[in-house]
Amino acid sequence: MENSRRTFLKQAAGFSATCHLGLDDAAVADPSIDPAVGKAAENNSTGWYGRPMRWAQLAFVEDDPGNYDLSFWLDYFRKIHADAACLSAGGAVAFYPTEVPLHYRSRWLGASDTFGDIAAGCRKLGMNVIARTDSHACHQDVYDAHPDWIAVDIYGKKRKHPSDPDYWITCALGPYNFEFMTAVHQEVMRKYMVDGIFTNRWAGSGMCYCEHCRVNFKAFSGLDLPVTNDPQDPARRQYILWNQKRLFDLWRLWNEKIREINPQASYIANAGGGALSPLDMKTIAELAPTLFADRQGRSGLMAPWANGKNGKEYRATMGTKSIAGIVSIGFEEKYRWKDSVQSGEEIRMWMADGIAQGLHPWFAKFNAKIIDRRWLPVIEEVYNWHHANEHYLRDQKPLARVGMVYSQQTAAFYGGENARSVVEDPALGFYQALIEARVPFEMVHDQMLELEHIAQFRTLILPNIAALSDVQCRQIKEFVENGGSVVATFETSLYNEWGVRRNDFGLGSLFGVTYAGRVQGPMLNSYLALKQEPGANSYHPLLAGFEDATRIINAVHQVDVKPLTETSFSPLEIVPSYPDLPMEAVFPPPATTHNSGAFLNAPGRGRVAYFPGDIDRTFWDVLDVDHAHLLRNAVLWATNEMAPITVEGPGVLDISVWEQKNSMTVHLVNLTNPMLMKGPIREIFPIGKQCLRMQIAPKRSVKRAKLLVAGKEVPFKVEQSSIVLDVPSVILHEVVAVDLNT
Numbered sequence: 212m213e214n215s216r217r218t219f220l221k222q223a224a225g226f227s228a229t230c231h232l233g234l235d236d237a238a239v240a241d242p243s244i245d246p247a248v249g250k251a252a253e254n255n256s257t258g259w260y261g262r263p264m265r266w267a268q269l270a271f272v273e274d275d276p277g278n279y280d281l282s283f284w285l286d287y288f289r290k291i292h293a294d295a296a297c298l299s300a301g302g303a304v305a306f307y308p309t310e311v312p313l314h315y316r317s318r319w320l321g322a323s324d325t326f327g328d329i330a331a332g333c334r335k336l337g338m339n340v341i342a343r344t345d346s347h348a349c350h351q352d353v354y355d356a357h358p359d360w361i362a363v364d365i366y367g368k369k370r371k372h373p374s375d376p377d378y379w380i381t382c383a384l385g386p387y388n389f390e391f392m393t394a395v396h397q398e399v400m401r402k403y404m405v406d407g408i409f410t411n412r413w414a415g416s417g418m419c420y421c422e423h424c425r426v427n428f429k430a431f432s433g434l435d436l437p438v439t440n441d442p443q444d445p446a447r448r449q450y451i452l453w454n455q456k457r458l459f460d461l462w463r464l465w466n467e468k469i470r471e472i473n474p475q476a477s478y479i480a481n482a483g484g485g486a487l488s489p490l491d492m493k494t495i496a497e498l499a500p501t502l503f504a505d506r507q508g509r510s511g512l513m514a515p516w517a518n519g520k521n522g523k524e525y526r527a528t529m530g531t532k533s534i535a536g537i538v539s540i541g542f543e544e545k546y547r548w549k550d551s552v553q554s555g556e557e558i559r560m561w562m563a564d565g566i567a568q569g570l571h572p573w574f575a576k577f578n579a580k581i582i583d584r585r586w587l588p589v590i591e592e593v594y595n596w597h598h599a600n601e602h603y604l605r606d607q608k609p610l611a612r613v614g615m616v617y618s619q620q621t622a623a624f625y626g627g628e629n630a631r632s633v634v635e636d637p638a639l640g641f642y643q644a645l646i647e648a649r650v651p652f653e654m655v656h657d658q659m660l661e662l663e664h665i666a667q668f669r670t671l672i673l674p675n676i677a678a679l680s681d682v683q684c685r686q687i688k689e690f691v692e693n694g695g696s697v698v699a700t701f702e703t704s705l706y707n708e709w710g711v712r713r714n715d716f717g718l719g720s721l722f723g724v725t726y727a728g729r730v731q732g733p734m735l736n737s738y739l740a741l742k743q744e745p746g747a748n749s750y751h752p753l754l755a756g757f758e759d760a761t762r763i764i765n766a767v768h769q770v771d772v773k774p775l776t777e778t779s780f781s782p783l784e785i786v787p788s789y790p791d792l793p794m795e796a797v798f799p800p801p802a803t804t805h806n807s808g809a810f811l812n813a814p815g816r817g818r819v820a821y822f823p824g825d826i827d828r829t830f831w832d833v834l835d836v837d838h839a840h841l842l843r844n845a846v847l848w849a850t851n852e853m854a855p856i857t858v859e860g861p862g863v864l865d866i867s868v869w870e871q872k873n874s875m876t877v878h879l880v881n882l883t884n885p886m887l888m889k890g891p892i893r894e895i896f897p898i899g900k901q902c903l904r905m906q907i908a909p910k911r912s913v914k915r916a917k918l919l920v921a922g923k924e925v926p927f928k929v930e931q932s933s934i935v936l937d938v939p940s941v942i943l944h945e946v947v948a949v950d951l952n953t
C-alpha cells in the first residue's frame with residue numbers, strides 16, 4: 212500500500228529521479244532496420260485478411276475510363292509498397308462490361324474494362340484487390356422499371372438525389388439492395404474473383420417510408436414506421452432494432468452469395484465506429500474478417516487523436532483482426548470539395564495518429580485523373596517508412612492498462628438526438644484529459660465486459676455510460692471484485708439498457724451513493740471546495756497539484772446523490788451556485804449543505820472514483836486545466852500501480868505501447884501544434900527530449916533499443932524491470948522499438 216502510494220505520488224508530481232540519464236545523444240546509426248517479415252506465411256489460418264499493411268483506393272468518376280493513366284497508378288502503387296487496392300467496380304456506375312439489367316455503365320466505358328484492367332495490373336504487383344460498389348443512388352431507368360426501389364420521405368415523396376439531379380436515392384432495406392445489388396456483387400465476383408467486395412453508402416440515407424419498409428417493419432413490430440426520433444417512442448425503439456437486423460441480414464446475404472462463388476472472399480461493409488455509430492460493433496466484428504475505419508479526416512473542431520480513437524473503437528470488438536484507417540487526400544469539410552488536396556502536414560499527422568493506434572494506412576483518392584500532385588510524395592514517404600518498419604507494426608498487442616468504455620446503447624436509447632452532447636462529449640473530454648496526462652489506454656465496447664475481455668485492464672473508465680443493463684452492472688462489479696478499478700461520471704448506470712431511468716444507480720453500491728431524485732444543470736458559478744481529511748495534514752492524491760487552491764470550478768451538470776454511509780469522507784465538497792451578478796453579490800452564502808463532489812471507495816480489491824458532476828463533458832466544453840488534472844488524478848489513484856510506460860518531457864503526445872513476439876514498441880505522436888483542435892495543420896513543430904520508462908515483461912531481457920523514425924539505436928539503462936531511455940526529440944512521430952532477446 213505504502214509503496215503504491217509512493218508510486219502514485221511520483222507519477223502525479225511528474226517526477227522521476229531516473230529521467231535525466233545524461234545519455235549521449237549522438238547515438239549509433241543503425242543501417243540494419245529489420246526487413247519486412249515473410250508475409251505470405253502469416254495468417255494462413257485466417258485467409259488473406261491479415262496480410263495487407265498499406266492500402267490504395269481509387270474511386271473512379273464516370274469519365275475516368277479512357278481519360279486516366281493506368282500505368283501511372285500501377286507504378287505509384289509499386290513505388291509506395293501498397294499491398295492491397297480497393298477499386299470502384301459498380302453500383303451507381305459500372306466500370307466494367309456488366310450484363311446485369313439496369314446496371315448503368317459509364318458512358319465513357321465503350322468496349323473497355325476499366326475495373327478489370329486495373330484489377331489485373333494490381334494482381335500482377337502481388338496486391339490483394341477488393342471491388343468497391345456504391346448502392347445509394349440510381350438512374351431514371353431504374354426508377355421507371357422499379358419505382359418501389361426508390362427511397363421515400365416522410366411525406367410519401369420519392370427522393371431525388373440532393374447533389375446530382377440525374378440520380379435518385381435508393382431504399383437500402385428493400386429489393387434494390389437485396390436483389391439488384393446482390394446480382395451486381397455476384398457478377399463482379401464471377402468475372403474477377405476479387406478478394407472481397409466493399410460497399411459505400413449501403414446502409415441507407417436516412418429514414419425511408421417506402422412500401423417495402425412499411426410492410427416489413429409492420430411484420431417485424433406490428434407498428435407503423437416512427438415519425439419521431441425519440442428513442443422512448445416504442446416505434447422508434449423497434450425501428451432501431453429492425454434497421455440493424457435488416458442491414459445485418461443484407462450483410463449476411465451478400466457475404467453468402469459471393470462466397471458461393473469465391474470461398475476465399477468476403478463481403479466487407481463500410482460500417483463501424485464509436486458510440487454514435489448505429490450498427491452494433493460486436494455483431495459487426497462477428498461478421499467481418501477485417502474492417503476499414505472510414506474517418507477520412509478532420510472537419511470542424513476535432514483533434515488529430517480522433518483518428519486513433521476510431522482505431523481503438525474498432526479494435527475494441529475486432530481484437531487482433533486487421534483494421535485499415537481510410538485517409539482522404541482531400542479536404543473533409545461540409546462543403547465537400549471532393550476534388551481537393553489538403554495540406555500535406557495534415558495528412559501526415561492524421562495518418563501518424565492512426566498508425567500509432569494500430570490502423571493500417573489506406574489513402575482514398577476520388578477521380579483517377581491527377582489534378583493536383585502535391586499529395587503524392589507525402590503518401591509515398593509515409594508508406595515507404597511504414598514498409599521499412601512493418602515488422603514492428605503488425606501482429607501487435609496493446610499493453611495499455613486503462614480502458615475507456617463506449618456504449619452504442621447509451622447513445623441510441625439514452626442520448627437519442629442529443630447523443631453527441633450527452634454521450635460523445637463526455638468521452639471526448641475524458642479522451643483529451645488522458646492525452647494530456649500521457650496515459651495510454653484502449654477503448655472498450657460495453658457489450659464486451661466479460662472478465663475474459665477486460666482482464667487486461669486495471670482500470671475501466673465510464674464517461675457518463677448512463678444506460679447499462681443489470682448484466683452489465685454485474686460484470687462491472689465482478690471486475691472490481693477481482694481487483695479492477697473504476698472511474699465513473701455523472702449519470703453512469705442511472706438508466707437501464709433501453710434508456711429508461713432506474714429508481715437508483717445500477718452501480719450505486721460501487722459508487723457508494725444513492726440517487727437523491729434530481730439532476731441539476733446547467734449550473735452557473737458553482738465550485739468544488741478542497742477538503743483535508745480530519746487529522747490529516749495533506750490532501751488526498753485526488754487533489755495532487757491543487758495544494759495552493761482552496762477550490763476549483765465545478766462541473767456544469769450534476770446528479771444529486773446521498774452517500775450510502777454518512778461517515779464517508781470526500782476530498783471535494785460542492786459549493787452550490789451563487790449569484791454571478793451584480794458583482795457585489797458574488798460571494799457564497801454560509802454553507803448549508805455539504806454534498807460531495809467525488810466519492811472514493813475501495814469496495815472490492817479495486818478502487819472506485821465516482822464524480823456526480825459531468826466533469827468530463829464540462830472539460831470538453833471549457834477545457835479547464837483543473838478538470839484535466841482531476842480526471843488524471845482519479846485515474847492514477849484508481850489504477851494504483853506502476854504504469855506500463857511513462858514519458859516525461861514537453862508537449863502534447865498521443866502515446867501507445869505495444870508488444871510483438873520479440874519486441875516492444877512505444878509510439879509517440881507529437882500533437883503539439885496551434886492547430887491541435889482544428890485543422891488543417893500548417894507546420895509540424897518538433898518537441899524536445901522525452902524520457903521514457905517502460906516495463907519489460909518478466910523473464911525478458913533487452914537486446915537493443917532503436918528509434919524507427921530517426922533511424923538509429925539509442926542507449927538505454929535497465930532498472931529493475933524497466934528500460935529507461937531518452938528520445939532526443941520528436942518531429943511528428945517517433946517509434947521506440949525495443950528488441951528482446953529470444
Ligand SMILES: [Zn+2]
Nearest residue numbers: 382419421424
Ligand atoms: Zn424503404
